[in-house]
Amino acid sequence: MRKGSSAEKRVKECEIELEEAKGLAGAREKLLLANIKELNEVYESLRQKVREIRERDARIRAFDEMLTRASRLSSLGELAASIAHEIKNPLISIVGFAKRIEKSSDLQKIREYASVVEKESERLSSVLMRLLDFSRMAGPNKEYLDVNAIVDDTALFTEHHLTAFMKVSLTVIKEEKLPEVHADRIHVQQALLNLVMNAAQAMPQGGPVLIRTGHRGAEYAWISVSDEGVGIASEDLDRIFEPFFTTKPKGEGTGLGLSLTKKLIEANRGKIEVESVKGRGSTFRLLLPVS
16 A cells, blocks of 8 residues: 555655746746747847838948038139139130230231130140040049149149138149159149148238148158147047048038048048147148159
8 A cells, every 4th residue: 555655745746846947948948938038029129120220321321421521622623723823814815815916917926826825725635635534523533643743733723722722832842853753743733732722822911821741751741831830739639631620611512622631642542641740730641652
């Protein structure tokens, strides 16, 4: 009897343990299903966030491209104001000598006047072609360049505008016999133009802007632009090349000029450096790889 009773007791204990195990398994299954449901909800939420971030990123990129184009157009506007002076002079000469040709009966004089008209027309054509070159927006079209010639062209285009409208004096100091660089002419001109205009704008009351050229070893030729303007605070130096960052008053800058300049130079395997002291001015240096 004891053995039978003991066996029955053991069977009942096993049945109880089995029921408890079933209950525990059911609870685990419910917990697992709840966790799976929660994970699915989290996954869907993350997918939605990723979609929103991608859409926002696409809008930011589109906005960045729009502002970049606006920044280039702004630079071109400043350039056009300066070039207007360069266009006016040959046009005045062409019109004046054309009238002299009309009134003259001296064949020798007519030939001399025609020669002047031809020369001034070529000068006008050259200025207009350079303006069109400045407006070109494309990837790097590299060629072998004379850095000093690029500086001369930029000074020619900007000096009158800087002097007449911004009370800025422009000085150029060039190192002779610099090695040629391998870069896109328009990219370098655009970058230099941006730096010159930035330097002028850093001096609201006017002042001197100095453009210099030189070389660093056998690796780089450089162009620097210095001003005696407001300077840049040390805590802002690491941020000035960030898109949309600007130290100018609200409404006076998009914060894309230096960012665009950096992109243009880096697209040509170059570098840009800056030295600045708050209240004492800044020097920006474009380093371009020697061919």
